[in-house]
Amino acid sequence: MSQSATRASSHGRRPPILERNLVKGRTNEVSLPAFAFLFCEMLSYATKKSSGIQDMEKKLSDFGYRVGIRFLELIVFRDRIGRRDTRLLNVLSFIHSTVWKTLFGKPADALEKGTDNEDEYMISDNEPNVTKFIAVPKDMSQLSCGAFIGGIVEAVLDGSGFPAKVSAHATASDQFPLRTTILMKFDKSVLLREKSFEPR
Amino acid sequence: MPFDVVCIAVIGKMNNPLYIKNCSSTYQDLKCHYIAHTSIDLVEERISTTKHTDQYLGLLYAMEELAVFGYITNTRVKFIIVTSLQDVAIKDQEMKNLFRKIHNSYVSLVSNPFYNPDSHKPIVSANFERAMAEVTAT
Numbered sequence: 001m002s003q004s005a006t007r008a009s010s011h012g013r014r015p016p017i018l019e020r021n022l023v024k025g026r027t028n029e030v031s032l033p034a035f036a037f038l039f040c041e042m043l044s045y046a047t048k049k050s051s052g053i054q055d056m057e058k059k060l061s062d063f064g065y066r067v068g069i070r071f072l073e074l075i076v077f078r079d080r081i082g083r084r085d086t087r088l089l090n091v092l093s094f095i096h097s098t099v100w101k102t103l104f105g106k107p108a109d110a111l112e113k114g115t116d117n118e119d120e121y122m123i124s125d126n127e128p129n130v131t132k133f134i135a136v137p138k139d140m141s142q143l144s145c146g147a148f149i150g151g152i153v154e155a156v157l158d159g160s161g162f163p164a165k166v167s168a169h170a171t172a173s174d175q176f177p178l179r180t181t182i183l184m185k186f187d188k189s190v191l192l193r194e195k196s197f198e199p200r
Numbered sequence: 201m202p203f204d205v206v207c208i209a210v211i212g213k214m215n216n217p218l219y220i221k222n223c224s225s226t227y228q229d230l231k232c233h234y235i236a237h238t239s240i241d242l243v244e245e246r247i248s249t250t251k252h253t254d255q256y257l258g259l260l261y262a263m264e265e266l267a268v269f270g271y272i273t274n275t276r277v278k279f280i281i282v283t284s285l286q287d288v289a290i291k292d293q294e295m296k297n298l299f300r301k302i303h304n305s306y307v308s309l310v311s312n313p314f315y316n317p318d319s320h321k322p323i324v325s326a327n328f329e330r331a332m333a334e335v336t337a338t
Contacts, residue, residue: 066313069275069310069317069318070310070311070313072274072275073273073275073306073307073310073311074307074310074311076274076275077304077307083253083254083255084253084254084255084272084273084274085253085274086253159274159275160274160275161276
């Protein structure tokens, strides 16, 4: 889902059909404007149907969850054949690089461990593609449309056997006003399991 | 094809049966269900003892004339293939190819937005059944 610089599909300057590659290749790209329209519609549907900000974030996160479970199966089948992640750090770096690269065309910008609690980790993205064209009105300033991305991450973690509570927060900085952070709080069972792997 | 596939089973992440197909005429359906059921225990044992991070689990066990192979995906969905034992040892690579084909059709099934992978109901999809028939036919 990345906007390709060479294939400006919206301007009609694609190479003529006889000169295009026969095989579409791994990078099946969808044009960003098409996805932006779809996401706009999803947002207005969610606004209509939900009663508040929390509700709307939950709806977006549900959308993302449904995408995520299918996405996990697909990406494991295509890119990671023959390997399962059993360690927490491995799964986190999998999300940070492979998942982000396949979905958005670039790896995520930061992966941090929470300082207050043992079980919190954060992934940040300076300019997520999905929310690039969304402007949030002032009376909804608590809302973060990154909840959709949070849903995808939650599904990937759940499916791989690391149940976690995921939430998305807008942490705007001067350089990157659209910066979004995804906070993952893992279940106690995950931490216990990690501890049992340590001494080996 | 040096060996015959007797049955294929797909077991969900809560160890619920999703799809069991009996491809041979000499064994009853019930026997296939039994074999799939016992192989669940073996799969659980394999993935819990070692830090086994492979998806292909290899030969789980062998009975009178049947050999059972297992494969687990990242989302804890298990595929079981039961073959009839022949004198020639079955190569890992061939089994991995078979499992990859099953995994392929499973991924297509899950990508369907109307399929709910968290429900415990068995798989009812014409495409999936067609793909399974192809796997056993080759």
